[in-house]
Amino acid sequence: MGTDTELPPHVLIFPLPMQGHINSMLKLAELFCLANLHVTMLLSEYTHGRLRRHANIESRFSRYPGFRVATIPDGLPEDHPRVGERTMEIVMSLLKVGGAEFRKLMETTDALSDGGGKDEGKYDYWKKEELDLMVTSVCGNGGLSPATRSSSVCRVNDVNDPGFQTIIRETRRTALSSGLILNSFEDLEGPILDQIRKPIPNLYSIGPLHTHLKARLESQKSEESSLPSSSFYEEDRSSMSWLDSQPAKSVLYVSFGSVTLLTRNELLEFWYGLVNSGHKFLWVMRPDSIVGDNKDNPNSAELEEGTKERGYLVGWVPQNEVLAHPSVGAFFTHSGWNSTLEGIAAGMPMICWPYFADQTINSRFVSDVWKVGLDMKDSCDRVIVERMVRT
Template sequence: MGTDTELPPHVLIFPLPMQGHINSMLKLAELFCLANLHVTMLLSEYTHGRLLRHANIESRFSRYPGFRVATIPDGLPEDHPRVGERTMEIVMSLLKVGGAEFRKLMETTDALSDGGGRRRVSCLIMDGVLSFAVPVAEEMGIPFIYFRTVGACSFWANFCFKDVIEAGEVPLKGKDEGKYDYWKKEELDLMVTSVPGMEGYLRRRDLPAFCRARLESQKSEESSLPSSSFYEEDRSSISWLDSQPDKSVLYWAQVLVVMRPDSIVGDNKDNPIPAELEEGTKERGYLVGWVPQNEVLAHPSVGAFFTHSGWNSTLEGIAAGMPMICWPYFADQTINSRFVSDVWKVGLDMKDSCDRMIVERMVRDIMEVRRDEFLERALHMAELAKKAISEGGTSHTI
C-alpha cells in the first residue's frame, strides 16, 4: 500500500441516474481507466441493480483494477417505475435527498479512500444537474467539474437564455384570450435573433418546452456498444433485420418498433402494448422491448432512425450515417432536432405537429422520395465524425 502521493489520481464520476447520462459517463470512466487513473462511479442503488442485471458492466470493467462502483439511494420507493411521464420524479427526489446521502458517503469513507488503498477523491466530475454535491466538495477541498450530457448547440442556446428574455423573444404570449396552452403558429415560427450564431434557423418553437408553459404555481392558482443498458436487450431483432432488404427498415418503427418494457405506465401493466399495435406489426414489423441500439443502427437493412433526439441517440445516428426523423419530447431534444433538420440536413423535424398524415409523409419522404439526398448527407456527417475521433482529430482522446 503506497503513500497518497504514490497512488494514481482518483476521479469520482457522479451521473444523473438516467440511461443517456450514464452511457456517456461510463465511456468517460473507461477513458480514465485506460490512462491508469483510479475511478469511482457513483450510481443510485436502483440503476446499479439494473446495470448488473442487464448490462455487461462487470465484465466490461474487470480489466481495470482501478475501477469500482459506489451507490446511494435516490429516495424513491423500490416499486416506483422511474420511466415515462414520471421520469422527472427521479431528479426531484435525488435533489431532495442527494445532498445528505452524498455527504454521508464522503464522510464515512474518508472521501472514498478505501482505507488507504487509493487516494481520497482528487476530482469530482458530476452531472450538471447535481449541484448539491458542490458544498461537500468545497468543504473537503476537492476540485469539481460539471459534465453536461447535451450537445453544444443546446448548451449554447440555454447559456444565452438571459439575452433571449431581455430581447423579449420569450415568454411566448399565446392566444389573445390569454390561454397558456394554445399558441399562435406565427409566433412559434418567429426566428430567435438573440443567440449568436443561430440567427438564421433557430425558431421559438425550438426552445425548451418550459418556454411554452406557465409556471406550475400559476397553473395551480388558475385551476386550483458495449452495453450500458438498464433493460435486457432483445437480440432476436438482429436476426429479423438479417432477413430484410438493405435500407428497407425504419428503426423506431419494414418497422422495427422499440418500446421499453416499462415505458408505458398505466392500468394494464402486465401487457401495456395495445393488442391492435401488436397485431398490426406482425406482417411488416418487429416489436421488441429493448435492442442493442448501436448494432441496429449499423445494420445494412436499416434505412432511417425515428428518434426523440436525445444527444446520445443523435450522436449514435450521426456516427452510423443514419437519416433521422425527430420527434422531440423535452430538454435539449427540441434544439437537437432543429440542427438535425435545418443545419446538418440529415433528417426531418416533426415537433409540434405529428398527426398520422404528417408521420406518413415524413416516413415516405425519408425512406423513398428523398432517400438518396438524406443518405448522402448522413454518410458525409458520419465520415466527419470518424475523422474527428481519429488520431489528430478534434475529438481524439487516447
C-alpha cells in the same frame, strides 16, 4: 501517507440516475480507466440494480483495477415509474436526500481519501444540449436561437417551478467549475461551443463518446472492442437476426428512448402511419412505454399480428449495432442527445418526434441547421408519419 509513490488522479462521477445520462457517463468512465485514472462511479441503488440485471457492469469494468462503484439511495420508492414527466422527481428527491447520503458515504469510505480535500478540481459533464440555456444566439447560423421553440426545459407556466429553478441554478453553477466536458464535437457545433467557452474557457468537447471509446478499444486491440451494454432493459438479440434477413437500407428503425411515454392514441397513430407507409420497420416498444389503463391499450401481440409482413416489435435493442446494420436506412427517434449523436455518426437520416427536455432543441437542429432529418415537432398524426417515412 508514509510513501513517496504518487497515486494516479481519482475521478468521482455522479450521473443523473437516468439511462441516457448513465450510458454516456459509463463510456466517459471507461475512457478515464483507459488513461489509467482511478474512477469511482456513484450510482443510485435503483439504477445500480437495473445495470446489474441487464448490463453486467462489474464484468465490463473488471479489467480496470482502479474502477469501483459506490451507491446511495435516491429517496424514491422502488415502484416509482422513473419515466415520462416524472423523471424530474428523481432530481428533486436527490436534492433532498443526496447531499446527506453523499457526505455519509465520504465519511465511511476511502473512495476519495487521497484526493486532497477541498482543493480537488470539479469538472462538470453535460450532454451539451442542456447547456443551451446559456446561449441566447449563435453566430454563424443565421441568428437561430436554440431555445425559441417551446420546450419543457426552457419554458414553464410558473418561473418559480422548483424543477425549472433547479435547472437554472445548476446551469449557472457550471460556470464556477474548473472545466467542462461535453459529449459533442467541433465539426458539428463549433459556433455553439465557442459561445459556451466565453464563460467556461476550459471546455473539452470529446464526443461522440461512443465512437471515441470504440476507437480507443480497437487501438488497444481489446478483446472487448465492441461497445458493451449500459441498458436498464434486456436487449432482444432476435432483432439482429431479423435485420440480417432484410434487404440493404430497407428498414426504418423506430425508438423513442428510455423514458418517453405514449398514449394509446399516439401509439395507434404511429402504428397506422408506419404500416401505411409500406416500408419495413423495427420498432422498440418498452414494456413500460404506454400510459393509461393497460386493459384499454393494444398489446404487443395484437400489434405484431398486424405487422407480420413488414414490421418487427421488440422491447429493447443494442442501438449502436442496429444503426450500424446494413439493412437499416433511417432512424425515427425522440431526439435524445445520445440518439441524435449516434444517428449522425451512423449517417442515418432521421425523423424526429421530440418528447420533452432538450429534445425539441435537438430535433430542430437536426432539421433546420444540420439538415440531416425531418422534425415532426409535437404533431402525432398517421398521415404525417406516413408522409415523412415515404420522403
